Amino acid sequence: MLVGTKHGMYINGEWISETAGGVIDVYNPATLEKIAEVPNGSVKETERAIQAAKVAFEPWANLTARERSSYLYKAYHKMMERKEELARLLTLEQGKPLREARGEIEFAASFLLWYAEEANRVYGEMIPSSKKGKRLWVVPKPIGVVAAITPWNFPSAMVTRKVAPAIAAGCTVVLKPAEQTPLSAIEIVKIFEEVGLPKGVLNLVTGDPIEIGKVLMESSDVRSITFTGSTEVGKLLMKGSAQNVKKLSLELGGHAPLLVLEDADLDLAAELAVASKYRNCGQTCICTNRIFVQESVKEEFTRKLQEKVKQLQMGNGLDDGVTIGPLIDKGGLEKVKRQVEDAISKGANVIAGGKEWKGPGGYYYEPTILNNVSNHMDIMYEETFGPVVPIVSYTTIEEAIQAANDTDYGLAAFLFTNDLSKAITIMERLEYGIIGINDVFPGTAEAPFGGVKQSGLGREGGREGIQEFIEMKYVSIAIKDV
Numbered sequence: 248m249l250v251g252t253k254h255g256m257y258i259n260g261e262w263i264s265e266t267a268g269g270v271i272d273v274y275n276p277a278t279l280e281k282i283a284e285v286p287n288g289s290v291k292e293t294e295r296a297i298q299a300a301k302v303a304f305e306p307w308a309n310l311t312a313r314e315r316s317s318y319l320y321k322a323y324h325k326m327m328e329r330k331e332e333l334a335r336l337l338t339l340e341q342g343k344p345l346r347e348a349r350g351e352i353e354f355a356a357s358f359l360l361w362y363a364e365e366a367n368r369v370y371g372e373m374i375p376s377s378k379k380g381k382r383l384w385v386v387p388k389p390i391g392v393v394a395a396i397t398p399w400n401f402p403s404a405m406v407t408r409k410v411a412p413a414i415a416a417g418c419t420v421v422l423k424p425a426e427q428t429p430l431s432a433i434e435i436v437k438i439f440e441e442v443g444l445p446k447g448v449l450n451l452v453t454g455d456p457i458e459i460g461k462v463l464m465e466s467s468d469v470r471s472i473t474f475t476g477s478t479e480v481g482k483l484l485m486k487g488s489a490q491n492v493k494k495l496s497l498e499l500g501g502h503a504p505l506l507v508l509e510d511a512d513l514d515l516a517a518e519l520a521v522a523s524k525y526r527n528c529g530q531t532c533i534c535t536n537r538i539f540v541q542e543s544v545k546e547e548f549t550r551k552l553q554e555k556v557k558q559l560q561m562g563n564g565l566d567d568g569v570t571i572g573p574l575i576d577k578g579g580l581e582k583v584k585r586q587v588e589d590a591i592s593k594g595a596n597v598i599a600g601g602k603e604w605k606g607p608g609g610y611y612y613e614p615t616i617l618n619n620v621s622n623h624m625d626i627m628y629e630e631t632f633g634p635v636v637p638i639v640s641y642t643t644i645e646e647a648i649q650a651a652n653d654t655d656y657g658l659a660a661f662l663f664t665n666d667l668s669k670a671i672t673i674m675e676r677l678e679y680g681i682i683g684i685n686d687v688f689p690g691t692a693e694a695p696f697g698g699v700k701q702s703g704l705g706r707e708g709g710r711e712g713i714q715e716f717i718e719m720k721y722v723s724i725a726i727k728d729v
């Protein structure tokens with residue numbers, strides 16, 4: 248493990264640690280101890296990385312899909328071999344419990360494997376012409392240099408979910424990971440270096456997000472930006488990319504509702520509501536943010552939920568038995584505190600948690616449940632990104648659907664029922680890109696992940712994910728009969 252060392256940026260196959268901007272410190276959010284330094288890169292380094300990716304593009308795109316996929320297969324095996332070490336590093340820089348970090352490494356590696364396979368299945372088309380003597384082809388082509396900007400909450404999986412399909416498609420990449428969690432991204436780049444990925448195909452810059460973002464947006468050599476992060480930054484990227492009419496793939500915020508119907512298996516619903524809400528300390532884009540329970544079972548469901556929440560153990564994710572870690576930073580903690588205070592001031596009751604916890608030094612907040620919640624509280628409209636959930640009751644299914652859809656977000660929604668007709672009807676009316684029915688873990692490499700409304704554009708994963716990096720070239724050929 249490379250903790251304590253000074254890391255570099257990876258540009259055109261070389262590691263660069265000296266920059267005019269100095270360094271950025273990386274902290275363990277569980278203890279607030281400094282664990283590493285990365286370069287504070289800016290305009291110059293980003294321009295160099297784009298140039299390297301531009302030069303590498305044509306030779307990379309001209310390889311056969313099989314040749315490109317061979318690097319991804321090798322990277323997948325290396326990542327799985329190093330699973331434990333990478334999981335520990337992930338927990339150290341991000342804070343999630345080690346068990347979750349192991350799951351994330353497997354999830355991250357699964358995108359390498361999936362896109363090693365999908366690289367070989369990017370098909371074109373031959374269209375039957377309406378005119379004699381014409382042949383119409385549609386030829387898939389990689390889009391070019393791609394900028395990939397990733398968040399801190401899944402520092403490993405969000406990198407491979409973008410990089411794997413991009414390079415499988417024949418694109419080259421400039422990767423900019425989140426400031427708080429660059430170490431997992433650096434290790435993934437090292438894996439690609441070890442498997443011999445040609446120089447310039449994957450470049451990594453760390454540093455000032457505004458300066459780096461500006462160069463990526465304004466460069467006409469960057470043909471696409473694939474971004475996972477907040478809706479706010481997603482909108483900035485859309486505006487900034489308009490000048491060059493750049494393609495954008497945006498995986499943005501969420502505000503997932505979880506609906507419990509009176510016929511549901513309440514034990515399962517409570518168990519999975521806790522798993523969905525409190526994993527990664529509530530810092531997951533598809534985390535349950537609002538629970539809607541049918542009035543007739545609200546009391547029983549709430550009691551079961553409280554019992555499950557009591558069993559969670561807060562602490563440093565590297566310690567045995569810990570099931571919920573710290574928030575990533577002070578800003579994250581302040582947001583949670585403000586939402587809880589706002590709800591209480593407007594009449595909500597805290598029925599679990601509700602307090603900051605000093606713990607081993609990081610920013611911790613107890614897993615919290617709020618009751619007596621109403622529509623005019625911030626928590627009902629803002630993405631929480633912390634370990635707090637409001638419970639609201641409803642009488643009719645129509646009421647539940649209206650409430651669940653009453654948000655600008657549209658990433659994921661969850662539904663608990665044993666009635667197939669209700670499940671299908673409600674699923675069809677929920678305005679979300681992802682629906683879990685008696686399931687809160689929909690994310691998997693082989694399925695398309697993404698939101699509607701202000702939760703984003705495009706899809707990651709599945710056969711759709713690689714299409715984000717492909718453009719279709721239409722070729723019309725006039726021929727003479729011979």
Ligand code: NAP
Pocket residue numbers: 396397398399400401405423424425426427454455456457459460461475476477478480481483497498499500501531532533630632658697698702703
């Ligand atoms: P964020 O603040 O939007 O940051 C995401 C990335 O964008 C980071 O690398 C950040 O760099 C960079 N960035 C910030 N300002 C930028 C700018 N002006 N130009 C270019 N890049 C810029 O989001 P976050 O707090 O890291 O992540 C949490 C958010 O991600 C939540 O809203 C969550 O729902 C969303 N998310 C969505 C999905 C999904 O699949 N839909 C998955 C995971 C997370 P710095 O770190 O250097 O600031």
